Amino acid sequence: MTVKPNQKKKRIKLSKDAYVKLKTEMWNKQYQRCGRCKQYTPPETTHFHHIKSRGAGGDDSEENGEIVCWACHNLIEAGNL
Numbered sequence: 001m002t003v004k005p006n007q008k009k010k011r012i013k014l015s016k017d018a019y020v021k022l023k024t025e026m027w028n029k030q031y032q033r034c035g036r037c038k039q040y041t042p043p044e045t046t047h048f049h050h051i052k053s054r055g056a057g058g059d060d061s062e063e064n065g066e067i068v069c070w071a072c073h074n075l076i077e078a079g080n081l
Contacts, residue, residue, distance in 0.1 A: 012059035019060055023048045027067045035066040036081060047073040 014022060027046055034041045035049075049068045052058030068076065075081035 011057060012061045013054075014060040019048070022060065022062065022065075023067060026062060026065065030067055034069040034072050036068050036072040036076070039069060041067070041069040045070050049073055049076060 023046065024043065026048070027041070027043060032040055032043075034046075046067050047070055048060075048065050050058045050060075051064050051066065054060075058064050072081055
C-alpha cells in the first residue's frame with residue numbers, strides 16, 4: 001500500500017477472535033517462549049505487547065507486536081526493559 005505524504009496509513013484493528021489467533025500464531029513461531037527473557041510461557045500468561053501503542057496510532061499486526069510473559073511486559077511498560 002502506498003501512503004501519500006498527508007495520508008495516514010490505515011490502522012489494523014482486529015476482532016477478538018482474530019486477535020487471539022494472531023497471538024497464538026506468534027507464540028508458536030516463538031517456540032512458546034517470551035520474546036524478551038526466552039523462558040517458556042504458558043499461553044494464559046502471555047501478552048501481546050504493541051511496540052507502538054494503539055493510543056499512539058499503532059495497530060494489531062505481527063510487525064507491531066511481540067509475545068512476552070507478564071513479568072517482562074510489566075518491566076517494558078515501566079521502562080525497565
